Amino acid sequence: MTSRTTSRLTGRLTGRPTGTGLGAAARGVFLTLTAGFVLLPLAVVVLSSFSADEVADGGWPNGWSLRWFREALEYEPFRVGLAYSLQVAALATAISLAVGAAAAYAIARYRFPGAALLRAVFVMPLSLPRVVTGFCLFVLYASLFPTAYGTVGGIAFAHCLLLLPFVVSVLGAALAGLDPALEEAARDLGASPPRAFLRITLPQIRPALIAAAVFAFITSFDEVDTSVFLMPADQTTLPVAVFLRLEQQQDPTVTAMSSLLIAGSLLLAAAAALAARGVGAALVAREAGTGEPGEPKETRGERTA
Amino acid sequence: MSVPALHADGVSKWFDGRRVLDAVDIEVREGEFFSLLGPSGCGKTTALRIVAGLDAPDEGRVSINGTDVTRTPAHRRPTNLVFQQGALFPHLSVFDNVAFGLRTEKTAKREIAGRVEELLDVVGMAEFAGRAPGTLSGGQRQRVAMARALVRRPQVLLLDEPLSALDLGLQLRMRRELRALQRRTGTAFVCVTHNQAEAMEISDRIAVLNAGRVEQTGTARELYHTPASRFVAEFIGENNLFAGATADGLTLPADHDGLLAVRPESFRLAAADDAASVGTATVRSAGFLGPRLRVVLETATGREVLVDAEAGATTAAVGERVGLAVAAAQVAVVPETAVPEAAVPEAGLPEEGAVREAAS
Ligand SMILES: Nc1ncnc2c1ncn2[C@@H]1O[C@H](COP(=O)(O)OP(=O)(O)O)[C@@H](O)[C@H]1O
Ligand SMILES: [Mg+2]
Numbered sequence: 001m002t003s004r005t006t007s008r009l010t011g012r013l014t015g016r017p018t019g020t021g022l023g024a025a026a027r028g029v030f031l032t033l034t035a036g037f038v039l040l041p042l043a044v045v046v047l048s049s050f051s052a053d054e055v056a057d058g059g060w061p062n063g064w065s066l067r068w069f070r071e072a073l074e075y076e077p078f079r080v081g082l083a084y085s086l087q088v089a090a091l092a093t094a095i096s097l098a099v100g101a102a103a104a105y106a107i108a109r110y111r112f113p114g115a116a117l118l119r120a121v122f123v124m125p126l127s128l129p130r131v132v133t134g135f136c137l138f139v140l141y142a143s144l145f146p147t148a149y150g151t152v153g154g155i156a157f158a159h160c161l162l163l164l165p166f167v168v169s170v171l172g173a174a175l176a177g178l179d180p181a182l183e184e185a186a187r188d189l190g191a192s193p194p195r196a197f198l199r200i201t202l203p204q205i206r207p208a209l210i211a212a213a214v215f216a217f218i219t220s221f222d223e224v225d226t227s228v229f230l231m232p233a234d235q236t237t238l239p240v241a242v243f244l245r246l247e248q249q250q251d252p253t254v255t256a257m258s259s260l261l262i263a264g265s266l267l268l269a270a271a272a273a274l275a276a277r278g279v280g281a282a283l284v285a286r287e288a289g290t291g292e293p294g295e296p297k298e299t300r301g302e303r304t305a
Numbered sequence: 306m307s308v309p310a311l312h313a314d315g316v317s318k319w320f321d322g323r324r325v326l327d328a329v330d331i332e333v334r335e336g337e338f339f340s341l342l343g344p345s346g347c348g349k350t351t352a353l354r355i356v357a358g359l360d361a362p363d364e365g366r367v368s369i370n371g372t373d374v375t376r377t378p379a380h381r382r383p384t385n386l387v388f389q390q391g392a393l394f395p396h397l398s399v400f401d402n403v404a405f406g407l408r409t410e411k412t413a414k415r416e417i418a419g420r421v422e423e424l425l426d427v428v429g430m431a432e433f434a435g436r437a438p439g440t441l442s443g444g445q446r447q448r449v450a451m452a453r454a455l456v457r458r459p460q461v462l463l464l465d466e467p468l469s470a471l472d473l474g475l476q477l478r479m480r481r482e483l484r485a486l487q488r489r490t491g492t493a494f495v496c497v498t499h500n501q502a503e504a505m506e507i508s509d510r511i512a513v514l515n516a517g518r519v520e521q522t523g524t525a526r527e528l529y530h531t532p533a534s535r536f537v538a539e540f541i542g543e544n545n546l547f548a549g550a551t552a553d554g555l556t557l558p559a560d561h562d563g564l565l566a567v568r569p570e571s572f573r574l575a576a577a578d579d580a581a582s583v584g585t586a587t588v589r590s591a592g593f594l595g596p597r598l599r600v601v602l603e604t605a606t607g608r609e610v611l612v613d614a615e616a617g618a619t620t621a622a623v624g625e626r627v628g629l630a631v632a633a634a635q636v637a638v639v640p641e642t643a644v645p646e647a648a649v650p651e652a653g654l655p656e657e658g659a660v661r662e663a664a665s
Contacts, residue, residue, distance in 0.1 A: 184388075190380050191409045199405075200394055
């Protein structure tokens with residue numbers, strides 16, 4: 001039953017009209033060009049990291065080698081930066097998800113004076129150039145919180161400011177699509193308010209949570225513009241280390257590091273996609289588990305009994 | 306008298322500075338099928354939510370079997386609510402939806418399975434245990450919602466327009482099923498509806514709610530024969546209302562000069578010069594309804610009068626002048642309570658469908 005339902009569903013989702021002739025050809029060309037446009041820079045980076053040349057100039061390599069990968073992994077600022085960035089990204093993701101989920105929930109569910117203002121506040125940093133945010137925070141840290149400068153917490157906090165608008169809007173959109181009566185039904189059935197949220201609301205916004213988490217993590221991990229103001233040059237996050245090294249040398253060590261990051265991002269995205277799919281899979285498994293043996297009837301109509 | 310299963314005592318509620326419930330008093334007896342009847346927007350859902358603990362009253366108290374629960378949060382009340390749209394959890398199977406309320410109270414696994422299956426069986430949904438709610442029809446979802454609420458064995462089951470989303474044929478069948486379910490469980494049911502025919506068919510007693518006020522509480526018979534207000538007289542079934550004993554060219558057999566009501570079936574058509582008649586009127590239309598003939602007449606003053614006559618025995622030609630007869634016992638005196646008509650929120654008049662259904 002379930003597989004039939006699923007296939008019917010995917011059939012509908014992918015059941016686009018298949019164009020013919022000129023229109024289809026034009027669309028094919030357009031899509032190919034777009035894909036090329038997006039993928040070409042990635043290809044250049046990946047290609048040059050396998051190059052034996054001394055300088056990454058974007059051209060076809062004159063020979064092949066894995067030495068730049070070894071160089072990248074042995075380069076001390078990269079090693080330190082990688083650990084640093086992972087910590088910052090993990091902390092920033094955790095904080096922005098927790099705070100963002102609470103804020104999105106409050107905005108979606110409660111009518112209170114200033115809800116519109118709160119919404120605006122969360123969107124504001126988006127319209128502020130990141131370098132300006134970075135500079136403001138540098139001034140703030142320098143004058144009020146000198147201990148935050150150059151620490152995982154200090155940088156993660158700065159990243160949270162950048163991530164929150166995104167997290168709040170993604171989770172807000174997911175929550176807006178939910179019927180508030182569901183949580184009330186859970187409470188009516190004996191679940192305390194926190195339990196009702198965890199059991200009923202959370203599972204339904206799980207795909208949005210995962211998407212927000214992945215985006216937050218990657219954004220924080222990649223962030224340079226704001227971060228560069230908040231750390232001393234001798235101990236930096238990975239993207240800042242890449243940036244600083246590029247200022248001195250243009251050998252393919254940085255492209256090798258970038259290739260590793262591309263691979264890492266792809267793995268993360270794939271894992272997230274699987275996790276998001278897991279929601280549906282879990283329900284399918286449970287249906288199969290508790291369902292009656294044999295095919296339940298496919299009647300959508302009312303039983304006559 | 307024994308302790309009522311549910312007692313709402315002087316419950317008032319304001320929304321945005323507007324009084325939505327006005328000192329509502331309701332007493333539901335043990336094992337009773339009680340309906341809360343009123344036009345849409347009159348505060349029925351709000352009243353149920355207050356009993357369930359999902360909204361807090363601004364004034365008044367709620368007690369269940371003698372225990373004051375006014376300050377008890379929803380998840381600790383011995384009530385369960387069947388939501389208007391069912392509110393089934395879309396990410397859980399039918400089985401897990403029904404089991405939800407047992408898992409919150411840490412029931413043993415084996416007992417959960419037994420009770421869920423028993424309830425699904427009662428509502429005729431046993432073979433759908435593994436289905437996702439999204440794959441069910443409206444009637445099936447409603448049954449699951451009832452099973453989910455009943456599995457906790459509430460002391461009072463609250464139902465918010467449980468049948469209104471169903472098509473008419475199914476509605477009629479589900480009315481009987483609902484009543485049978487109530488008898489079988491012996492639980493006190495409080496059922497909200499805007500459909501007076503439904504309330505009359507299945508309820509032991511009915512409270513008529515208008516603009517947040519209880520206009521009258523009683524059995525269907527009491528509401529029908531002795532309406533306590535103009536609103537009840539007009540909302541329950543159909544009525545011909547007269548401002549006094551001598552009004553609209555008729556002289557009704559009543560020594561009361563206030564509001565009077567005569568049911569269409571209480572009038573009898575007679576010859577124009579019949580001594581027993583209380584006045585004459587001209588036939589404007591006559592519609593055959595099977596057992597009855599619905600005759601619409603107009604008095605000399607232009608007042609419209611509805612009469613249901615026995616179809617076999619009556620001939621009424623359009624344009625004919627006939628006499629109207631009515632026994633004194635059939636003229637109901639309607640107390641004139643000052644009901645602020647303008648305050649009726651969304652619908653000041655009884656629902657169209659409800660009236661038509663009552664007529665058929
Ligand atoms: N949460 C709320 N906020 C503001 N007004 C509300 C709210 N809930 C209900 N109302 C208003 O209260 C009145 C009664 O609503 P409701 O109890 O849903 O009526 P019914 O169920 O009889 O149709 C309506 O006018 C409705 O607009
Ligand atoms: Mg309602």
